[in-house]
């Protein structure tokens with residue numbers, strides 16, 4: 611299986627605070643990989659490094675064999691799309707404007723007719739047609755999140771990296787989005803996401819990874835919830851509940 615992203619001997623510190631230590635991990639092409647881990651364990655720091663937002667790391671991060679920092683802006687936009695955990699717009703852009711900014715690396719600030727047609731298609735694909743002329747800052751958190759997913763679709767990168775994509779989404783839209791992400795993979799894209807819900811991770815991902823002790827560990831079996839690993843990561847016990855094909859892992863909430 612070809613590698614989309616490879617991280618070799620990577621370490622990162624904010625000042626004297628070491629966040630990531632000797633991370634070695636490969637994310638496969640055309641797979642849906644999920645990274646689980648506790649708050650503050652370094653997941654976003656890792657993803658910001660993978661996407662070239664943070665550059666102060668030691669070691670190597672390669673995208674399809676090329677060090678991320680050597681990619682031109684346009685090449686990077688064709689390869690990697692990133693949904694950050696936090697975003698803010700100071701300008702009162704409409705939803706359509708926000709979608710069109712997804713094409714900025716390719717069309718500059720002059721969207722083409724094709725870009726506008728694509729925006730219509732993306733709105734339809736995500737069931738957001740009614741939001742087209744609305745002002746982005748006036749949308750609900752979940753609506754904004756779906757529009758930002760749409761912006762990624764406009765960019766149409768080979769590798770989609772998402773930091774907590776189900777943030778703000780209701781339970782229906784969480785499943786809707788996870789199915790969409792599976793669809794992207796079926797269409798040949800690579801998806802890598804940080805998530806906080808182990809049940810959704812095991813339900814939808816091809817590969818599961820854990821952030822533990824400042825490094826990334828792969829799950830031994832992404833089809834079978836690893837209760838011992840979950841316990842080590844989250845410091846709480848988990849119940850493993852089966853309902854037909856569904857594997858539900860439920861934290862008991864008691865600190866060990």
Ligand SMILES: Nc1ncnc2c1ncn2[C@@H]1O[C@H](COP(=O)(O)OP(=O)(O)OP(=O)(O)O)[C@@H](O)[C@H]1O
Nearest residue numbers: 624627629647648649650651652653654655656695
């Ligand atoms: N810009 C920064 N300067 C200094 N420390 C930072 C900075 N950004 C993050 N940190 C610290 O680095 C650690 C890792 O943060 P990070 O955002 O990578 O965690 P995370 O695993 O994504 O957490 P969460 O699940 O809560 O989003 C935290 O202790 C955080 O306080």
